[in-house]
Amino acid sequence: xxxxxxxxxxxxxxxxxxxxxxxxxxxxxxxxxxxxxxxxxxxxxxxxxxxxxxxxxxxxxxxxxxxxxxxxxxxxxxxxxxxxxxxxxxxxxxxxxxxxxxxxxxxxxxxxxxxxxxxxxxxxxxxxxxxxxxxxxxxxxxxxxxxxxxx
Numbered sequence: 163x164x165x166x167x168x169x170x171x172x173x174x175x176x177x178x179x180x181x182x183x184x185x186x187x188x189x190x191x192x193x194x195x196x197x198x199x200x201x202x203x204x205x206x207x208x209x210x211x212x213x214x215x216x217x218x219x220x221x222x223x224x225x226x227x228x229x230x231x232x233x234x235x236x237x238x239x240x241x242x243x244x245x246x247x248x249x250x251x252x253x254x255x256x257x258x259x260x261x262x263x264x265x266x267x268x269x270x271x272x273x274x275x276x277x278x279x280x281x282x283x284x285x286x287x288x289x290x291x292x293x294x295x296x297x298x299x300x301x302x303x304x305x306x307x308x309x310x311x312x313x
Contacts, residue, residue, distance in 0.1 A: 184261070208240070233264065
């Protein structure tokens with residue numbers, strides 16, 4: 163899901179609870195006060211084309227389900243718009259009967275999201291703003307897996 167609304171980790175965690183699951187892994191990426199080469203970040207703005215991002219979210223979730231067929235609930239949420247320090251910009255949640263699959267699938271999802279989903283980040287600091295310094299070429303799932311992404 164791509165949204166301009168505030169992300170609520172607790173709500174997503176509660177959604178992931180399932181009677182067959184003994185593990186829930188929730189990852190929350192939050193806005194911090196620094197970035198590569200910048201020590202005074204005050205806020206971020208995320209931009210994305212929903213028509214490109216949402217289908218890719220669906221693809222990476224399907225890939226996670228294929229790799230870890232025992233996972234039960236899976237969600238990937240990313241915020242767009244202006245975010246302040248401490249706010250969640252991305253949430254990934256996975257529930258499964260056992261913890262190894264939940265941890266591995268959640269790690270896979272956040273790593274592939276960062277490598278393959280076209281979401282742009284602008285950093286705002288005291289004296290100006292600019293696009294994030296860690297931009298890179300996007301990769302597809304197969305390329306991600308072949309260059310050492312989480313398996």
